[in-house]
Amino acid sequence: MMLLPDRLCLASIFTVFFLARTGDGRLGDECWSDVMCNSIAGVCVDDRCECRPPKIPNQSNTDCVVAVDGICQTTTDKCYDPNQSCARTSPTYWDPTVCICNGNFTQKEPGELCRIKMGKKCDGVETPCVDGSCIEGTCQCPTGLVSSPTANNCALPFGATCDPARPNCVDPNAYCNADEKTCECKPEIYQPSENEDGITYCKADGLFSAALGAVCENDDKCAVLNSSCEMLNVLNKTCTCIEGFVPSEDRLSCLPVTNSWRGTCQEDLQCSAMFGRFGICKNRVCSCANGYAYVEEDFGCVPDHVAVSGRTAGHGIKLLATTLLPYLPDEAKIAVEQILDVI
Template identity: 25%
Template structure:
């Protein structure tokens, strides 16, 4: 025992494990104040008529590991983390900000989400952020230079609500054109796969979509030249796309020599017949 065990008596001290009057004839029992609300004045611990409370600095407070309830009449155990049992929201947010007590369990409040055992505000792509956890409401997003953006290898969708994976190869699966355009340039997402736009073809050496070069346009290699809607009948001659030797140019396209000769012969015959009829 110690002197503190004799606090309930006036002028009492602890001598040989017994409370005795300290030079006074009488040791009267102190009048105690029964404090029933946290934060109210107290002199000794016995004044605080609240379970798990102590008298500290002249005020009734909860002991370590406990927190005052909303009505400041009960000392409740501080929750260990999300999912812990609770009666009052103060048990949750004392240790974890942005939390509530929902269905007797600690959970993140509205417009917040859980990340690594903590609740963070929901911050969308393109909005200002202060912590990496705020951006995790969007998968594959991060906080960089104070703004939520997509991680490397991902791009925002058209609505800026998702981070979509950038296609690495032509014909890779996709949802939106931006997944294809980012790496291949003039490309589109067609029927769920990346492909070059019309009049463009994929150049493996450069890894991008390059526009087809048509008849009479400048070129460097035969592979630069392509005919419209057919197997290429062009080749690069002196820096320009021209019809290959087995084709002849007609009305801006390359026609088979045999077909051209037949067509020309039929035209000559037709004109000859018309000439005969005119002079008969």
């Protein structure tokens, strides 16, 4: 009976020893339970700690990580590529988070390690450029080639000599003309244009994808005058009128906002964008709709009885809200209109 405390002490020591060993296993360490490989989220296979699929060993073979472009957990997982981070590529909550290249890095092809983007700073030692080479501290394309819009490769500019078998034209809207053997715009849809830097690119014809509201990659793809490619929602960039302009009713042009009372106009939105939703274009000048009058202090159209009896704080709020209304999403317009009805 006197040995019982000693046995209890021995059992306690063994328990402490066992707990100390559990969860500390590294890749290749000896184990007899999966619990011993917890530190790497691994499993015990043939008495050795291994990565639990789909995870793989990292480059130094010391930890289990998520493969390039693989699905990951933002709070716990590490990516195989040190230039990738676990992030969500879609705004939809239920879509998975994945390992994607960090800001100044990109891939030539999916599944490859991330490299430094063209035009970004480099040292020519640690991480190579995605294409071209590191010259004077910057990733640059070889002579005769230019960087693609996504900065992930070097290719032939517009008008350069090309091989129809391997076109390699930098502009996605260009092709290698088999007869001329030069990079030219795809016929009928795109036409050559020149940006501020003097670089020729293929611009979409206004009859095709460049109308207002069309999905775009950059400003060059928006053919409507006074439009630009903007992130209108979290999913896509679209061709949108620049500040100071509003879309025409047929959405084929951008019209200037009329910023002076009784100024010239073509359509109602030019007036309502500045003077509230009851501002209309009448006889080619900005006027107020029936039942409303222009009040200089409010710089807009207010109900006739307000114009006569004076303004209130509520009317000021209403005017501001109605001025912004044309630019709000449909679901927001409904909510704002309900508020306006009770002011």
